[in-house]
Amino acid sequence: MTAMQETFVRSEMLGPSAPPISERGAVKWARSNLFSSPLNTILTLLGITALFLLLQGLLPWLLNGVWNANSLAECRAIVAANAGEGATGACWAMIRERWHQFLFGFYPSAEYWRPVLAFALLFAALAPVLYAGIRRNILMMLGAVTVCLLAALIGLGTTAPHLIQATVLMAVLIAVAVWQPKKLILFTLLYPAIAFFLLWGGSVWSPVVAMLGFGVLALVYRFLVGRLGVVVATGLGFVAACLWWMFAQTPLAAEINAVLPLGLTPIDSDQFGGFLLAFVIGVTAISASLPIGILLALGRQSDMFLIKTLSVGFIEFIRGVPLITMLFTASLLLQYFLPPNTNFDLILRVIILVTLFASAYIAEVIRGGLAALPRGQYEAADGLGLDYWQAQRLIIMPQALKIAIPGIVSSFIGLFKDTTLVAFVGLLDPLKGVTQVVRADINWKGIYWEPYIFVGLIFFIICFGMSRYSMYLERKLKTDHR
Amino acid sequence: MAMAADAPKDGFRLSMLIYDTRFRAMTIQVVVLILVLLGVAWLLNNTIVNLAAKDKDINFSFLWSRTGYDIGQALIPYTNDSNHFRAAMVGLINTLVLALFGCIFATILGVFAGVLRLSNNWIVGRLMTVYVEMFRNVPLLLWIILFYVILSELLPSTADFRASAALIADGKPPLASMSFGGTVALTNQGTNVPAPYFTHGLGSYAVGDFSINFNFLAILAVVVVSFLVNRRLVRNARAVQEETGVRPVTWWKSLAILILPIAILLAALGLAFDIPVFGKFNFAGGISIAHAFTAMLIALSLYTGAFIAEVVRAGIIAISRGQSEAAFALGLRPGRTMSLIILPQALRVIIPPLISQYLNLTKNTSLGIAVSYLDLRGTLGGITLNQTGRELECMLLMMAIYLTISLIISSVMNAFNNSVRLKER
Numbered sequence: 001m002t003a004m005q006e007t008f009v010r011s012e013m014l015g016p017s018a019p020p021i022s023e024r025g026a027v028k029w030a031r032s033n034l035f036s037s038p039l040n041t042i043l044t045l046l047g048i049t050a051l052f053l054l055l056q057g058l059l060p061w062l063l064n065g066v067w068n069a070n071s072l073a074e075c076r077a078i079v080a081a082n083a084g085e086g087a088t089g090a091c092w093a094m095i096r097e098r099w100h101q102f103l104f105g106f107y108p109s110a111e112y113w114r115p116v117l118a119f120a121l122l123f124a125a126l127a128p129v130l131y132a133g134i135r136r137n138i139l140m141m142l143g144a145v146t147v148c149l150l151a152a153l154i155g156l157g158t159t160a161p162h163l164i165q166a167t168v169l170m171a172v173l174i175a176v177a178v179w180q181p182k183k184l185i186l187f188t189l190l191y192p193a194i195a196f197f198l199l200w201g202g203s204v205w206s207p208v209v210a211m212l213g214f215g216v217l218a219l220v221y222r223f224l225v226g227r228l229g230v231v232v233a234t235g236l237g238f239v240a241a242c243l244w245w246m247f248a249q250t251p252l253a254a255e256i257n258a259v260l261p262l263g264l265t266p267i268d269s270d271q272f273g274g275f276l277l278a279f280v281i282g283v284t285a286i287s288a289s290l291p292i293g294i295l296l297a298l299g300r301q302s303d304m305f306l307i308k309t310l311s312v313g314f315i316e317f318i319r320g321v322p323l324i325t326m327l328f329t330a331s332l333l334l335q336y337f338l339p340p341n342t343n344f345d346l347i348l349r350v351i352i353l354v355t356l357f358a359s360a361y362i363a364e365v366i367r368g369g370l371a372a373l374p375r376g377q378y379e380a381a382d383g384l385g386l387d388y389w390q391a392q393r394l395i396i397m398p399q400a401l402k403i404a405i406p407g408i409v410s411s412f413i414g415l416f417k418d419t420t421l422v423a424f425v426g427l428l429d430p431l432k433g434v435t436q437v438v439r440a441d442i443n444w445k446g447i448y449w450e451p452y453i454f455v456g457l458i459f460f461i462i463c464f465g466m467s468r469y470s471m472y473l474e475r476k477l478k479t480d481h482r
Numbered sequence: 483m484a485m486a487a488d489a490p491k492d493g494f495r496l497s498m499l500i501y502d503t504r505f506r507a508m509t510i511q512v513v514v515l516i517l518v519l520l521g522v523a524w525l526l527n528n529t530i531v532n533l534a535a536k537d538k539d540i541n542f543s544f545l546w547s548r549t550g551y552d553i554g555q556a557l558i559p560y561t562n563d564s565n566h567f568r569a570a571m572v573g574l575i576n577t578l579v580l581a582l583f584g585c586i587f588a589t590i591l592g593v594f595a596g597v598l599r600l601s602n603n604w605i606v607g608r609l610m611t612v613y614v615e616m617f618r619n620v621p622l623l624l625w626i627i628l629f630y631v632i633l634s635e636l637l638p639s640t641a642d643f644r645a646s647a648a649l650i651a652d653g654k655p656p657l658a659s660m661s662f663g664g665t666v667a668l669t670n671q672g673t674n675v676p677a678p679y680f681t682h683g684l685g686s687y688a689v690g691d692f693s694i695n696f697n698f699l700a701i702l703a704v705v706v707v708s709f710l711v712n713r714r715l716v717r718n719a720r721a722v723q724e725e726t727g728v729r730p731v732t733w734w735k736s737l738a739i740l741i742l743p744i745a746i747l748l749a750a751l752g753l754a755f756d757i758p759v760f761g762k763f764n765f766a767g768g769i770s771i772a773h774a775f776t777a778m779l780i781a782l783s784l785y786t787g788a789f790i791a792e793v794v795r796a797g798i799i800a801i802s803r804g805q806s807e808a809a810f811a812l813g814l815r816p817g818r819t820m821s822l823i824i825l826p827q828a829l830r831v832i833i834p835p836l837i838s839q840y841l842n843l844t845k846n847t848s849l850g851i852a853v854s855y856l857d858l859r860g861t862l863g864g865i866t867l868n869q870t871g872r873e874l875e876c877m878l879l880m881m882a883i884y885l886t887i888s889l890i891i892s893s894v895m896n897a898f899n900n901s902v903r904l905k906e907r
Contacts, residue, residue, distance in 0.1 A: 032602070033603065033604040034603060034605060036602065036603075040602070040603045043598075043601070043605075043606045044605055044606065047606045047609050048605065051609070229500070229501075231500055232500070303507070304510060304511050305511070306511040306514060306515055307510070307514060310514070310518065319841075319888070320884060320885040320889060321845070321881045321884045321885055322846070322848040322859075322884060323845075324848045324849065324851065324859060325863070325877065325880060325881050328863065329877060332867075332873040332877065333874060335532065336528070336532045336533065336873075337528055337529060338528055339528055340528070340532055340535055413619070417619075417620070420621045420623045421623065421849070423623075424851055424852075431623055431624050431627070432623060432627065432852065446635075448628070448631045448635060452624055452627070452628045452631075456621075456624050456628075459619065459620050459621055460615075460616070460619045460620050463618075463620070464615060464619045467619070
């Protein structure tokens with residue numbers, strides 16, 4: 001009986017045997033992702049053929065690329081010498097020689113530190129907006145900006161005094177961020193004047209006196225608000241500021257400048273070009289068009305007939321005509337609509353028209369955000385006894401803008417790409433303007449792939465980066481549970 | 483017991499205009515109206531003063547004077563003796579033709595790319611992602627210029643098509659030859675394609691400046707009638723299906739109804755093709771399509787196609803997974819699920835953004851300026867404007883026309899959208 005009791009009992013589990021070869025690893029992946037059906041197989045083969053043809057043409061061209069040459073002919077000679085007669089090769093030497101024109105246009109090379117500093121300060125100005133008072137994030141951003149800025153300035157061969165100035169400036173900003181991160185928003189408000197001064201140069205007193213106009217506004221408001229109420233005080237303050245800009249601005253700035261001349265070499269608008277121009281127009285237009293767009297979107301939703309009609313008319317008109325006609329309006333028609341003998345900068349005129357153009361699109365995006373809010377949010381705001389602007393500021397806009405983020409970013413991407421159109425009113429955009437200048441050079445005549453690939457790649461990196469960042473932001477701000 | 487307090491009746495105070503909600507809306511509107519009127523008056527006054535200073539007036543009679551410039555691609559009769567109005571019309575037609583073909587190609591491309599991007603085929607999905615991202619994130623202007631440069635610098639020159647004496651002696655063919663079975667010539671000047679014509683056509687009838695082409699009318703009539711008949715057939719088939727549950731086979735009948743009549747008509751009219759042939763120095767016969775048009779068409783289709791692909795993809799993703807699972811549970815095959823369940827619902831999501839893509843494409847045709855394509859902006863807003871120096875009139879007309887086109891497209895597409903929209907109570 002004892003022998004009978006010694007039945008075989010497994011004391012531990014057997015490991016599972018490996019799945020058949022067709023159900024695992026690369027084979028399984030290929031079967032389910034590439035050859036799951038006859039149609040899929042055909043598609044795969046077509047795709048592989050296309051990829052192969054593409055790489056066959058592209059790879060040798062890229063690998064034979066030449067970085068050191070002085071002309072296209074020399075490039076071709078080097079390619080022929082290295083890779084044999086008839087081989088194709090890219091001539092990146094053109095970019096090596098002309099990259100600064102693609103980035104800055106004809107901006108004087110001794111002053112390159114100015115646009116670079118202005119660009120870096122843009123991120124410093126954005127930090128308090130993006131990270132509303134969170135010290136750690138602001139500091140991280142400022143630190144990264146400082147490092148990149150110094151690297152770029154040293155790379156551009158900036159002279160020591162400018163380098164020290166930039167370092168001190170960033171150090172001050174970081175110090176403010178450490179002690180008073182909330183105060184950094186003041187820098188954001190001052191940034192337009194700072195950027196203008198850095199880019200165009202001239203006397204430092206013009207932007208300072210212009211900024212004082214806002215001080216006048218605040219002063220009048222503070223003085224009158226107790227007696228006349230918010231609306232009237234704001235209105236009168238605005239009138240006072242306008243009077244300041246119209247009558248006090250120029251003489252006062254000239255007066256102070258005579259006593260204490262302080263400033264940078266003035267740079268003419270003709271010398272702006274390349275991605276510098278694209279950024280100036282794009283960033284200014286989008287930041288100015290956001291508030292206008294919000295007002296237009298609110299106007300379109302308003303109960304007041306006149307406000308609604310005007311907003312709808314404006315938005316639909318702008319959205320119905322191509323940007324090019326707006327640009328031509330800036331260059332040809334604005335001279336008719338403005339008082340005789342006003343002659344102001346073409347870049348400024350273009351920025352104004354592009355801003356109007358962008359604000360109509362932003363208004364539609366924000367209207368989408370407003371429409372997506374449940375009616376209950378408006379009613380809850382009313383129920384709490386908030387007035388219209390309080391409700392907009394505290395309840396409606398934070399939610400509507402959050403919903404509208406992807407749309408706003410894609411408007412910005414569209415606008416940034418559209419800045420290339422300023423070439424048609426005689427500005428030196430990176431794509432058509434600068435490339436034409438380069439292609440007109442006798443040394444680089446007949447070159448076409450390289451400049452377009454270079455410019456296209458920069459556009460791609462910026463736009464793709466922005467769209468990915470907006471997707472990240474969208475996920476981060478998502479508060480509903482789905 | 484508390485009584486509801488009536489609104490205070492102690493007379494009207496000025497501050498009530500701002501602080502009383504009964505009057506505030508009115509006050510704001512009046513103030514805005516005054517400001518807007520002041521602004522418009524200011525602009526108008528400036529314009530009048532400026533025009534007077536330049537010794538100009540607002541006058542549209544320049545439209546009827548002789549242009550003196552040629553337009554390469556004129557689809558209605560045009561010579562340099564025609565007036566500016568006709569030049570503007572030629573430009574408008576060029577704009578519309580480009581927009582129409584662009585929309586068609588972009589839609590086809592976009593639907594394919596959008597569906598393929600969602601396919602479970604890894605390599606095709608990635609290729610489509612690359613295509614979409616590449617075109618969406620790079621300015622349209624770059625693509626237009628790039629395609630134009632490629633076409634005009636990479637294609638062989640017309641001289642390469644000549645069989646010179648030296649080549650004949652060597653027994654070699656010319657350096658370049660015609661494509662598509664010797665019917666299409668791709669040169670660096672343009673694309674020469676066969677031109678259709680009718681050996682015994684119906685002729686045309688001139689009404690003033692424009693002429694009515696009877697051939698075109700006959701073809702249009704036949705196409706419309708066969709479409710109507712086909713619709714009838716499909717409706718009958720559906721009725722039979724509803725009644726008996728069996729759908730009669732209609733595909734060959736449909737095909738016959740759609741193809742046979744038009745084929746017979748074309749044969750009766752004697753359709754023939756004028757194939758371009760290389761003469762002594764250049765190609766003769768056929769239609770020569772300028773590279774400006776081709777480059778614009780390729781760039782616009784590829785660029786807008788990438789956007790439409792995203793629209794289509796978003797539309798398909800927006801349909802909840804339960805819908806396709808329910809369809810599978812009912813026993814529908816994947817193809818039928820797509821065509822009967824997913825696409826009709828996705829269409830509703832797709833159409834509104836699709837409208838704005840069509841509008842964008844139409845407005846983007848104005849970028850033809852980059853390659854000197856003579857569209858509306860090129861004729862009315864370009865050469866005419868420069869020749870006559872009437873910026874104000876030309877720009878106003880041009881904006882009005884673009885605005886009208888946009889409004890027409892959006893109203894037509896919105897009507898279509900309303901017809902397929904989910905009918906709610």
